[in-house]
């Protein structure tokens with residue numbers, strides 16, 4: 238019996254959220270007195286895979302089939318199911334990314350397992366396998382007991398620190414699920430990659446700089462972009478900003494957009510409507526810049542600056558650039 242962690246790559250590196258899943262998987266393995274293996278799919282640098290040893294992963298099963306470079310749910314499920322069977326894995330750990338949540342759900346059906354998404358804690362294993370889930374857009378927590386033989390956990394992003402278990406390099410084993418063309422029938426004809434700001438993927442970013450209608454128009458977006466560049470952050474926006482075509486829709490965060498949970502979320506000229514907060518309220522630190530002291534976002538903020546964005550943001554950009562020197 239072992240714990241199997243599915244790790245996702247981006248630009249050949251392992252995503253931060255997958256390093257968190259690896260950390261989680263190793264800690265569960267320790268609780269259960271077993272080892273943690275990872276499975277990786279598509280184009281990921283082998284040295285990045287070997288470094289998973291730092292999170293406590295002892296072995297990585299690596300399926301380098303180039304047809305898997307783009308996400309195809311059924312093919313991914315087949316690879317991970319075969320890896321789980323080979324390793325006799327009873328606990329499967331994913332990041333609660335779009336891919337992780339989708340594959341986790343399909344695997345739960347295929348392996349007759351139980352799935353808990355948005356998990357924020359390690360399991361309590363005395364008298365069951367009880368994990369805590371974040372529910373209702375982060376407004377509440379639910380405890381669930383996974384009672385089936387196979388347990389599938391999608392770990393909420395940024396819910397735990399990446400730990401260095403320090404056990405050296407993981408061994409890499411070539412792995413193949415012997416996929417046929419039939420496994421790729423449902424593959425997308427065209428893959429649309431999300432634009433990234435300075436190579437930073439919005440869903441993985443440590444820092445997000447986000448703008449709202451208070452910025453008046455797309456011609457002022459250099460303020461968001463320059464601050465993001467100075468901080469190594471990704472850019473985001475409120476829904477009306479995307480609806481107005483000031484920014485592309487894949488930058489829209491919130492209930493109907495992307496959910497982000499960076500270490501730092503900087504909101505510029507955003508009122509803080511409940512639908513916006515639903516996608517950002519699990520950020521570790523929230524900084525709000527708004528000229529209206531009554532703006533609802535200040536209630537959710539760790540730090541607030543009451544002021545005109547056109548005065549405040551240039552000063553922040555200057556200060557952030559000075560930090561770099």
Ligand SMILES: Cc1cc2nc3c(=O)[nH]c(=O)nc-3n(C[C@H](O)[C@H](O)[C@H](O)COP(=O)(O)OP(=O)(O)OC[C@H]3O[C@@H](n4cnc5c(N)ncnc54)[C@H](O)[C@@H]3O)c2cc1C
Nearest residue numbers: 449450451475476491492493506507508512513528529546
């Ligand atoms: C079903 C549904 C789903 C929705 N989903 C989402 C969602 O996913 N994401 C989302 O964002 N919204 C969503 N909305 C819309 C949401 O209710 C708000 O209307 C929206 O978030 C407001 O965007 P905003 O804060 O950019 O604009 P506004 O509400 O117009 O706020 C602009 C803010 O900028 C401030 N401001 C103005 N000028 C300046 C200045 N010079 N300097 C500093 N501050 C200034 C103002 O004081 C104000 O607080 C949804 C709504 C519905 C009904």
